[in-house]
Amino acid sequence: MAVRQRNLPNVLVTGTPGVGKSTISKMLSERTKFTWREVSKLAEEYNCLDEYDSEYQCPFLNEDKLLDIMEGMMAKGGNIVDYHGCEFFPERWFDGVFVIRTNNTALYDRLSTRGYTGKKLEDNIQCEIFETLLEEAQSSYKPEIVQELHNNTEEQLYTNVETIVQWIERWKEENI
Numbered sequence: 001m002a003v004r005q006r007n008l009p010n011v012l013v014t015g016t017p018g019v020g021k022s023t024i025s026k027m028l029s030e031r032t033k034f035t036w037r038e039v040s041k042l043a044e045e046y047n048c049l050d051e052y053d054s055e056y057q058c059p060f061l062n063e064d065k066l067l068d069i070m071e072g073m074m075a076k077g078g079n080i081v082d083y084h085g086c087e088f089f090p091e092r093w094f095d096g097v098f099v100i101r102t103n104n105t106a107l108y109d110r111l112s113t114r115g116y117t118g119k120k121l122e123d124n125i126q127c128e129i130f131e132t133l134l135e136e137a138q139s140s141y142k143p144e145i146v147q148e149l150h151n152n153t154e155e156q157l158y159t160n161v162e163t164i165v166q167w168i169e170r171w172k173e174e175n176i
């Protein structure tokens with residue numbers, strides 16, 4: 001059996017762009033003092049972005065390079081990793097995986113406000129409709145560590161943050 005070396009859990013917050021990952025992660029990091037790791041920002045900061053994909057209007061991510069850089073950050077736990085993908089991370093990194101979900105109307109409004117149009121907007125809405133990230137999380141991690149959180153309203157936002165805070169507290173009680 002693997003020996004756990006973490007004193008604090010690592011949490012993955014994943015879901016389609018626009019579902020509220022950054023909002024939740026920021027609030028969580030303020031509450032828990034865990035480190036918020038915005039993977040898109042880390043990728044930029046550490047030059048892990050390769051040439052631009054014109055079809056998807058975003059740069060390709062050099063996953064191997066990014067994982068090498070993140071490995072040291074993850075070792076001691078206490079991280080909230082925020083990314084719209086989850087299958088390429090090592091499974092051993094995470095103790096809890098939270099898939100944030102938003103209904104089509106709310107997501108459409110949020111992404112339009114963000115300036116998404118055309119194929120990029122449609123692809124992201126479809127991604128949410130087809131539960132792509134939920135399936136990705138369920139096929140990449142043990143079912144007992146994957147939890148789906150609906151995040152359509154402000155009230156749900158606070159409940160979701162509270163749910164993850166409580167989960168962290170339970171983890172500490174059970175593992176420290």
Ligand SMILES: Nc1ncnc2c1ncn2[C@@H]1O[C@H](COP(=O)(O)OP(=O)(O)O)[C@@H](O)[C@H]1O
Nearest residue numbers: 017018019020021022023110151152153154157
């Ligand atoms: N529960 C919520 N209710 C209403 N608006 C929300 C909620 N969660 C996030 N938002 C808003 O939706 C937009 C996208 O949220 P963001 O956290 O940037 O998503 P992501 O990080 O998943 O792309 C932001 O304008 C944010 O303020």
